[in-house]
Amino acid sequence: MATKSLPSLKSYPKACLKAEENADLFSELPEEILVSIMSSFTIEDAARFSLVSRQCERTWRYFPVLIFKDYHSKEKFWDSWEAIVEEKACFVRSVDRVLEKHLGTTIDEFRIIFDLELSSQSYVDKWVAVALDKQVKRLELDFQSNLRKMHVRDSRSHRPLPICFDLPPKFTGFKSLLTSLCVRYVNVTNEFVDYLPLSCPLLEILCIQGSRYLTRITGSLHVKQLEVSYCRNLEKIDVSARKLLSLTLNFVYPIELHIVDAPSLFKMSIGEAKILPHAFDNLSDILSQLVYLNLRFCLILPLMRGLVNGVPMPKLRHLELTVTCALIDSSLYQCIFVIQACPSLEKLTLKLERFIVRTVADRQPRKWIGCGFPLKCLKTLELVGYRGIAMDLELAFFVLDYASMLEEIIVDFVPLNDNDKRQRLVMLQMKLPQGVKLTVK
Known part of the structure; x- marks a missing residue:
C-alpha cells in the first residue's frame, strides 16, 4: 500500500503562510456577527478567540459581557498557601x-x-x-x-x-x-x-x-x-x-x-429549619398565591409538625424540598404536612445536598402512616442527590402509593459507579407501576 509522503522541510514556510492567510477568514465577517458569536463567551474565551484574527482581536476590546470567575477545581488550592x-x-x-x-463605552x-x-x-x-x-x-x-x-x-x-x-x-x-x-x-x-x-x-x-x-x-x-x-x-x-x-x-x-x-x-424560596415556622406564620397571605415553593432545611434539627399551620396553598404546582444536611437515618415524614397543604401539586422535587456520616447503619424504609390522602394532580417526582436509602425511598413509596396520575420519576444520583446505581434502583423499580417512566441521570 502506498503511503503519503511527508512534506519536505523547505515546504513548511509556504504552508505556514497559507494557513495564516486562511486563519483570518473571521476578519471578513461583519462586526455585528462577530459580537453575536462572542456574546456567549467568558472574557477568557473571548481573549483566546481574539488570537484567531486581527478583527477578533479588535472586537473583544469592545466586548459587552465581562465575566471574571474561577473556573478551576478548588482542590488545587489546597496544595500550598x-x-x-x-x-x-x-x-x-x-x-x-x-x-x-x-474600549467599549458601555458594559451589559x-x-x-x-x-x-x-x-x-x-x-x-x-x-x-x-x-x-x-x-x-x-x-x-x-x-x-x-x-x-x-x-x-x-x-x-x-x-x-x-x-x-x-x-x-x-x-x-x-x-x-x-x-x-x-x-x-x-x-x-x-x-x-x-x-x-x-x-x-x-x-x-x-x-x-x-x-x-x-x-x-x-x-x-x-x-x-x-x-x-x-x-x-x-x-x-x-x-x-x-x-x-x-x-x-x-x-x-x-x-x-x-x-x-x-x-x-408567585415564586418563593425560604430556609433554614430554625426560621421556617416563624416565616410561615408571617407570610400566610403570600402562601395562598404561590405557584412554586422551595423549602431549605437541615434534618439534624427536627422540623415542627405544624409547619404550615393549616394554611392552604391551592395554587402551588411545584414544591421543592432542599435538605441541606441530614443524618443517614433521618426521615422526611414531617414534610407530608406541607405536601397535604398543596392539593394542586404537579411536581415534587427532593434535593439531598449533604449527609453527616455516622456509625449508625441505614434503616429499612417505613410506610408513612396517617397519609391517606390522594395526590390527585402529581405527575412528576424528581429525586436529586438520590442515594437509594430509607429517607428518599420513603418519599418515593409514598408518592407511588397516592399519586394516581404519576407519569415520571426522575432520579439524579450522587456520583456513583454504574453497578452501585443499579443496586440502589432495585427497590424503587420493584414498586414502579406500569406506565410510570423512570428517567435516570
Missing part, C-alpha cells in the same frame, strides 16, 4: 489588564466571582467605578468562599463569619441604569438600600448576601426578584412590593417579617 496567594494575584492582574484595554454585564482577600479592596473599588462609568446593566460581586480564612466571630453563635468587602465608594450618590445588582459578602448599608429606588429606577433584580451592616429593609421596593440571605444583623423586613415575582429569604435567626401588597408574587 503560596499557590493560593499566586492564584489570587494572577486573577487581580487579569481583571486589571482587561479593563485597561476595554460585569461579574466578579472569586475568593479575594481584603487587600484587594482598592482594586474592587476601581473595577466597580469603571463598570458604573460605562453604564453597566447587570452587576455581580461575589466574594463568597469556603476556603477563606475567617477571623471575625459572631458573638451570638460563636461561629466564624466570612470576611466582607466594603461597598465601593462609587455607589455613594450614584445614578445608574442597573437592571440587576447582586452583592455577596459586600457590606451593604440601610441607607444604600433606601436610596436604590431613586438611584436605580430600572432595577429588577436585587440580591444581598452576607452583609454585616444591613439591619433593616423597609419601604417600597420596585424590583421583580429579591434575595436576602445570611445577613446576620438583619432584624426587620417590612416592604410593599407590587412588582415582586420571586422572593428568596435565608436567615440564621427569626426576624420581623412583613411582605405586603405583593399581588404578583
Whole structure:
C-alpha cells in the first residue's frame, strides 16, 4: 500500500503562510456577527478567540459581557498557601489588564466571582467605578468562599463569619441604569438600600448576601426578584412590593417579617429549619398565591409538625424540598404536612445536598402512616442527590402509593459507579407501576 509522503522541510514556510492567510477568514465577517458569536463567551474565551484574527482581536476590546470567575477545581488550592496567594494575584492582574484595554463605552454585564482577600479592596473599588462609568446593566460581586480564612466571630453563635468587602465608594450618590445588582459578602448599608429606588429606577433584580451592616429593609421596593440571605444583623423586613415575582429569604435567626401588597408574587424560596415556622406564620397571605415553593432545611434539627399551620396553598404546582444536611437515618415524614397543604401539586422535587456520616447503619424504609390522602394532580417526582436509602425511598413509596396520575420519576444520583446505581434502583423499580417512566441521570 502506498503511503503519503511527508512534506519536505523547505515546504513548511509556504504552508505556514497559507494557513495564516486562511486563519483570518473571521476578519471578513461583519462586526455585528462577530459580537453575536462572542456574546456567549467568558472574557477568557473571548481573549483566546481574539488570537484567531486581527478583527477578533479588535472586537473583544469592545466586548459587552465581562465575566471574571474561577473556573478551576478548588482542590488545587489546597496544595500550598503560596499557590493560593499566586492564584489570587494572577486573577487581580487579569481583571486589571482587561479593563485597561476595554474600549467599549458601555458594559451589559460585569461579574466578579472569586475568593479575594481584603487587600484587594482598592482594586474592587476601581473595577466597580469603571463598570458604573460605562453604564453597566447587570452587576455581580461575589466574594463568597469556603476556603477563606475567617477571623471575625459572631458573638451570638460563636461561629466564624466570612470576611466582607466594603461597598465601593462609587455607589455613594450614584445614578445608574442597573437592571440587576447582586452583592455577596459586600457590606451593604440601610441607607444604600433606601436610596436604590431613586438611584436605580430600572432595577429588577436585587440580591444581598452576607452583609454585616444591613439591619433593616423597609419601604417600597420596585424590583421583580429579591434575595436576602445570611445577613446576620438583619432584624426587620417590612416592604410593599407590587412588582415582586420571586422572593428568596435565608436567615440564621427569626426576624420581623412583613411582605405586603405583593399581588404578583408567585415564586418563593425560604430556609433554614430554625426560621421556617416563624416565616410561615408571617407570610400566610403570600402562601395562598404561590405557584412554586422551595423549602431549605437541615434534618439534624427536627422540623415542627405544624409547619404550615393549616394554611392552604391551592395554587402551588411545584414544591421543592432542599435538605441541606441530614443524618443517614433521618426521615422526611414531617414534610407530608406541607405536601397535604398543596392539593394542586404537579411536581415534587427532593434535593439531598449533604449527609453527616455516622456509625449508625441505614434503616429499612417505613410506610408513612396517617397519609391517606390522594395526590390527585402529581405527575412528576424528581429525586436529586438520590442515594437509594430509607429517607428518599420513603418519599418515593409514598408518592407511588397516592399519586394516581404519576407519569415520571426522575432520579439524579450522587456520583456513583454504574453497578452501585443499579443496586440502589432495585427497590424503587420493584414498586414502579406500569406506565410510570423512570428517567435516570
